[in-house]
Amino acid sequence: MTTVALKDVTKVFSDGTIAVDNVNLDVNDGEFMVLLGPSGCGKSTVLRMIAGLEDPSSGAVLLDGELANDIPPRDRRVAMVFQDFALYPHMTVGDNIAFPLRLAGVDAGSRAERVADVASALGIGDVLARRPGQLSGGQRQRVAMGRAIVRRPGLFLMDEPLSNLDSGLRAELRAEISGLVRELGVSTVYVTHDQAEALTMADRVAIMRKGVLQDVGTPTEVYGRPATLYVAAFLGSPRMNLLEASVYVHLDRYVALNLGDQALYLPWSDIRARAVSHYHGERIVVGLRAEALTPVAPGGSGDVLQGRIRFLEHHGHESLAYLDIGATAIMVDDLGGTPAESTGATGGRMRRLGSVMQRLTGRPAEPAAADQDQSGGRTGDKRESVLSDGGRHHRRPAELAVRLAPYPAVAPGHPLAVSVRMDALHFFDERGDRIDVGWR
Ligand SMILES: Nc1ncnc2c1ncn2[C@@H]1O[C@H](COP(=O)(O)OP(=O)(O)O)[C@@H](O)[C@H]1O
Ligand SMILES: [Mg+2]
Structure with a gap:
């Protein structure tokens, strides 16, 4: 499956916001990488650059070792799942999951087969005929996952996919998602601000603060030997x-x-x-x-x-x-x-x-008077x-x-x-x- 490498990647938005500051990060084949940090630290921007939805201001995004900066999103074999996963309300669950396959021109027979496979893996085989409005929050999230999986992507990008759910369901889906993507062997970058979620799900965790990568390691490494006071x-x-x-x-x-x-x-x-x-x-x-x-x-x-x-x-x-x-x-x-x-x-x-x-x-x-010359100094410094x-x-x-x-x-x-x-x-x-x- 797809590997990702970010080399000195920086993103400065047109209003001057430095959202991502010289980030270097490798995601290995089949790895479940969690990007962790507080709201606004640049996690979604990193994810969007991997997906091709944002261009880096400088630096390189490599997919499978090849420079991907100029590859359009649809050619990246990447599937993204968002917090506000939008299902088509007028379509059945089955049609929602099948939608990306229809766009790709997969024939009806194979579509039905792949949808059935994915739905049974996700435990939603019995609700394929319903519409999203008739599902629980957890079921809707599974449908969104199903729609991402069905395309057999090389890389999953998940942006706080569980944060709208209540805590019991979140814990349940945590285990399900990490189990499922490991079973599929698909490399995954999973964004969250929840440190407990990161430590329970990740193969490795990358912790960001104000656009700056602070530490990368297995949960045991970053918890047991945090690189910075912030990570600690x-x-x-x-x-x-x-x-x-x-x-x-x-x-x-x-x-x-x-x-x-x-x-x-x-x-x-x-x-x-x-x-x-x-x-x-x-x-x-x-x-x-x-x-x-x-x-x-x-x-x-x-x-x-x-x-x-x-x-x-x-x-x-x-x-x-x-x-x-x-x-x-x-x-x-x-x-x-x-x-x-x-x-x-x-x-x-x-x-x-x-x-x-x-x-x-x-x-x-x-800022005290003495600090006012600091405006040029990045807060991540x-x-x-x-x-x-x-x-x-x-x-x-x-x-x-x-x-x-x-x-x-x-x-x-x-x-x-x-x-x-x-x-x-x-x-x-x-x-x-x-x-x-x-x-x-
Ligand atoms: N399109 C944009 N234009 C200007 N600033 C943006 C834009 N998108 C995000 N930002 C800013 O970049 C920073 C990082 O945002 P984001 O990547 O969404 O953080 P996170 O996902 O960690 O909450 C924030 O300060 C945010 O306000
Ligand atoms: Mg975000």
Whole structure:
């Protein structure tokens, strides 16, 4: 099936919007690639350039290794499924699915055969005689999928195909879609703003922010070793705790990570100690996911942080405690509002507190006078510091998210200590780039 390669692809719209900024990306044969990022980051524009519906301003789109910039959309063997999949309301389901075949001049006999095959694969064989208005949302989406599949394309492009559906159906169709395209072996580029969807469906995930590709890898790679602070913050629920730390090296013994009132000590034997030790006397960002934290009895020693519960969130299967540990949090903006967030922890809480999520770059949302020469600097530019004191809005007292058993016997104000899995810490420099061993 078709492979895709984007080489230095940039799209600047006529109003000057840089929608896609020098993106390089390969989609392998039969691969399920998910393009992930918040609304407006350029995902649809990338997809449309692959389909040939937009021309790149510069750079090359290669299909099967051949330059495709000048190949018209209909000659690209590409099928696209959109969020607002438009079915023909006056046609039956069967005719809707058969429509692309009719356009291609396939004879009636083969049409009927292929429609029946596709419909049975999608579990809609019994509704072929109905009209779209007589179907549920999930069935309509299956019909749209069927219409895309029936042409036997070399490449599927799917633009948030599930985002109009309710969450139960979305989860069900996620599994169905990824199962189906894998069975068909068709290379797929699937766009979503939902990180949970990306992590569950993808062979590889490509994360974008403001037109700039941040990271590409398998779900395990991008979740376990995010390339940038932004990716670290975007993936996972609850969000990764991001703390400001000043580094102090005790040679051959440990690297102290001072978090404010408390410190963590990275033993010299830790493979990353040397990489972090280059930041002696400087500030970095330490990332801790909730799964790196285990509640322990207060007063314990070792790799333990002592805190006080600011508030609790009950999610049924677990409760989340947010701890004040006397540390400073680094805030990352552009994270968007994913569905998980609106019901889940941090996003909803942030909104309740009226907090302004700040740019990773550390610039306040309303540019200060000193920032006004930045207009030429792209917002995706990571060269600015996330730790500078200039952008005071992007730092705030940390509330460390910790997982507890459902409905625990603790309350806000109670002390809580957590032991920290030091090998599960993430480190980022002041530009938001990962600090790690063997890192690019
Ligand atoms: N035709 C257009 N003209 C000008 N700006 C556009 C056009 N299409 C998209 N944009 C802008 O380009 C950026 C990326 O858009 P898009 O690719 O649709 O993002 P996403 O799909 O990630 O939500 C946004 O800022 C959007 O407003
Ligand atoms: Mg879009």
